[in-house]
Amino acid sequence: MMDRDERNISGCGLTGMLNKKGLRINGQAITQSMSVLRERGNGLGAGFAVYGPYPDRKDKYALHLMYDNPVARRRTEEYLSAQFQFDSEEPIPTRNTPSIKDPPVFWRYFVLPNEDVRQAENLGEEDFVIKRVMHINKCIDGAFVVSSGKDMAVFKGIGYPEDISEFFMIEKYEAYTWIGHARFPTNTPGWWGGAHPFTILDWSVVHNGEISSYGINKRYLKMHGYECTMQTDSEVIAYLFDMLIRRHRIPLAHVPDILASDFWKNIDAMDDGQRRLKTALRMVYGSALVNGPFAVIVGHNNGMMGLSDRVKLRPMVAAEDADWLYISSEEAGIREISPDIPRVWHPEAGELVVGKLEVN
């Protein structure tokens, strides 16, 4: 059932919703919004990123694994038990859904790094987890890490959003951020891991577009220890966010200066300080410029962001009130769940829409 030889390219619909006050709601609203965007997908991929579903185990890494066969599960669990301390593990509950055919098996593990192994490698906790995730995805045939952050989860697969929602019973989870994706791949994907969102640690990315600079973004990330294994260009965005913000400590406000940088003619017209700063970022991070059409929603434990490419070749609408931030491919996706939202706007090309969780 696994076909990882072809990179899928696709058009898409996406919606993200963040409750800035940290109020947790169930998955009905996001499913409703995604159903409005149904025409943007073709039933060959959908998924949800969920933040805050495991409040009682929030200090553990929640590894969500997908297995194609029992051998993959056995090999992965052997590997995991050598690398991690287990808090708990369980099959991810699913329900029989008529339109979902031949699904893989899903398990989740709540873990912390094995301290002896970690210290022997002299890695920080997060880099330790990344390395293990990359190892499983690259080296264990038939196993795939769907998500690996703390107090977050990704549920995704092949089907329309409503089908995936039903299959994973997402109405039973409560979360303060919900991000949904409906996919329109141009060929027939045989692999559930190829659906969005893509993740690393608590970063999740849903993406509408095709990254024309993928080849160099991928090589650049490889130089920094990130292996692109998921047959899609979208994963590079997740890794770039992780590298820039967590590892290189680039202030969030300057991330668009790298991923969707301003044009030189505008940079040249800025005051000296800004010009120097933005020029330096482009010089150093030229290989991280994400070129080609994209609109992305990026989730993480402390909030949600939206960003489109430097000439805005894919649609993105945002809306906000005191409690909620919404980002969607279409205004309809927002109005469906919040008809009277007061502020609706169309972010500019390369403009970062930032939503922050105001409580922890």
Next chain:
Amino acid sequence: MNGTILQPEFLVKIDGDKCDKCKRCLDYCGFGTFSFNEEVLPNHFKCVACHRCVTYCPHAAITVVSNPLSFRDHPNWTPRHIQNIFKQSETGGMLLTGMGNDLAYPVIFDRIVLDACQVTNPSIDPLREPMELRTYLGKKPDTVAFARKEDGSEEISPAIPDNIQIDIPIVFAPMSYGSISLNAMKAIVMAADRLGTIAYTGEGGLPRELYPYGHRIILQCASGRFGVSAEYLQVGIGTQIKIGQGAKPGIGGHLPGEKIPEPISETRMIPVGTDALSPAPQHDIYSIEDLRMLIYALKEATGYKPVCVKIAAVHNVAAIASGIVRAGADLVYLDGFRGGTGAAPNIVRDHVGIPIEVAVAVVDERLRQEGIRNQASIIAAGSIRSAADVCKAIALGADACAIGTAALVALGCHVCQKCYTGKCSWGIATQKPELERRLDPEWGSERLCNMLRAWSIEIKEVLGALGINAIESLRGNKERLRGVGLDRPTLDVMGLKPAGVGMGD
């Protein structure tokens, strides 16, 4: 009789009905092909097919054709081999030549094709949208650190090292004063200034009257140290240590005394009429740690301007380039085996070195594997013939391309390969005042600007078709290249996929 059993390579035909005996051709030919005795008489042996006479004959009375003389077909004993043996058995000397390798090795550039967008991602119209070619050459850190200034504004601290900004990803390759004329150099530096790019000097130093263009010039420091002085080093925006040249890897140079008149003598800082011998190695660089010392000596001497190290592309180029970067170079200049020269032995020009396409791909990959790609820019040179070659070289991993022969062709060069004779009828590869003055630097500069403007438009067209609007998204983006008719080992070495394979891995 010429005392030779060789036959002329070309035949010069003069149409007696058209010729009005103005005798211009007698002056135009730098090689002395023509004489006059009631009519114009060509000496076919002297013609090199540079077309100067053909171009400027007011009555279009002159035609130059290849001598149709046939040898009996022999796939092994080609006319080239036969004629070379004739020459050597007459002279006892090493065969000399100019320009780049002219043997029919496969041209890899011509077996690589570019991608374009269709449906799933939109192409971008370069007539409506910005297309950015600006490039910064030099060392960049791997990350930046933000700091707050006293007034509360953000800055990047420490600041990143000085880089050289070029507005197009094409620079002019080093061609030394002596091998080319002052007017040719002038045309090139003027064009570099107008285009917002840079030119390299060759090893012959920089004539004083070009000092005002120093902000567009990287100054070479080669094995003979010709023209290198404390003052010289201050003039440019950077320096280049020349280790090797694609046309003649591993060997030195020899500019004969007759090509050292007063101005060359002054610039090179050697007596008039003495031979200028460039040793094969730099005699203070016998190892990588010696190179490091010279790199830092030049940085100290110039207030830490970027230092470029030029090497010929040879078998071990990836490891050598890695060493050069670790030795502190800010730019690595790779010269492929088709690179041009003013003079080189045939045997070396035609049989030593590797193609630039392969060299760029493996050097870029090695620097990435070692995590040091940001520490230096890569310049690709060695027969960059068109904007298509530029696009492909950049996608293979170069930051910019250098053009030498292409620039000379824009100035009128017909690639006759006789640069080493100093008789260039086009006033380019000569020091004879009567020949040199034919090349008007203004005219030459305008032609160079036109050519590179045309190339820039073509590159932007390609970027638009690829759906990207900045050159940095093409750089090293081998995913947008495919090989056609390249064998599997070559594809693997270069990290390319064959045509027909999609974007998966």
